[in-house]
Amino acid sequence: MLDVETTGLSPARGARTIEIGLVLVDLDGTPRSRWETLIDPGCGVGPTHIHGVTDAMVQGAPAFGDIVGDLADQLEGRTIVAHNAEFDIGFLDAEFAAVGIPWDRHPLCTMRLARRRGHHPANLAYLCDHFGIVNHGAHRALDDAVATAELLACLQVKPAEMPAAVGFPSGHPGASGMCRTRADS
Numbered sequence: 752m753l754d755v756e757t758t759g760l761s762p763a764r765g766a767r768t769i770e771i772g773l774v775l776v777d778l779d780g781t782p783r784s785r786w787e788t789l790i791d792p793g794c795g796v797g798p799t800h801i802h803g804v805t806d807a808m809v810q811g812a813p814a815f816g817d818i819v820g821d822l823a824d825q826l827e828g829r830t831i832v833a834h835n836a837e838f839d840i841g842f843l844d845a846e847f848a849a850v851g852i853p854w855d856r857h858p859l860c861t862m863r864l865a866r867r868r869g870h871h872p873a874n875l876a877y878l879c880d881h882f883g884i885v886n887h888g889a890h891r892a893l894d895d896a897v898a899t900a901e902l903l904a905c906l907q908v909k910p911a912e913m914p915a916a917v918g919f920p921s922g923h924p925g926a927s928g929m930c931r932t933r934a935d936s
Contacts, residue, residue: 752776752903753826753833753858754895755842756804758797762845767792768815769804772892773825780904786825787893788818802890815846823852826917834875834899836860857914861902868906878902 752774759766772787789804789812796804833839836858847854865873870881879886879898882905888894 752896752900753831753839753843754892754899755839756802756890756892757842758792758794760838762842765794766797766842767794768842768846769796769809770802770892771818771822772894772896774893774896774900775825775829776900776903780900782897782900785893785897786821787896788813788821790815790818803888804891816850819847819850819852823854823919826854826856827919828916830913830916831856831858832861832899832903833858834861834878834895834902836862853920855915855918859903859908859912859914861899861906864906864908864912865902875899875902878905 754772755768756770757766757768768790769792770787770789773785774782775784775786776782789809791809791812791814793814796802796806796809799805831840837860840856840858843856861878862873862875865878870878875886875895875898876889878884879889879902882902884898884901884905886894886898889898
């Protein structure tokens with residue numbers, strides 16, 4: 752499960768990624784590890800009142816290029832699941848392109864899946880409330896990724912609905928060891 756927090760709504764308009772959260776799960780939905788990092792976007796963090804990330808929090812955080820190897824290692828060979836995946840993937844597309852790394856991704860969007868299952872509205876807050884999922888830090892990347900993992904289990908995804916795993920070109924940058932992440936296995 753993947754979630755990003757950003758400085759705005761569109762990377763085409765200069766908005767940047769400021770936080771990434773991942774929850775890696777087994778095929779049966781059992782969480783195996785969590786990974787998160789703040790990212791210094793090189794500009795102001797934008798709507799702190801929404802995502803809770805302040806300029807002070809990203810001061811001294813790594814740039815995307817500093818964590819790209821760690822992120823690629825986490826994503827390699829995994830299926831990306833995100834709520835409103837078009838938004839999250841759009842930002843990661845822009846960030847990977849900015850550092851010159853192409854990637855092949857086919858995400859599963861829990862928002863679209865929920866709509867296909869007849870849930871309206873399909874925003875994460877509504878669905879969490881509907882399914883009794885507690886999201887302790889809504890609009891923080893790792894907390895939203897955890898909630899999305901729980902939501903995926905509630906939506907009872909069939910194997911045929913799962914897209915292909917992420918792939919990177921051979922020789923993608925390895926873990927730099929420079930990022931400030933919180934990981935637990």
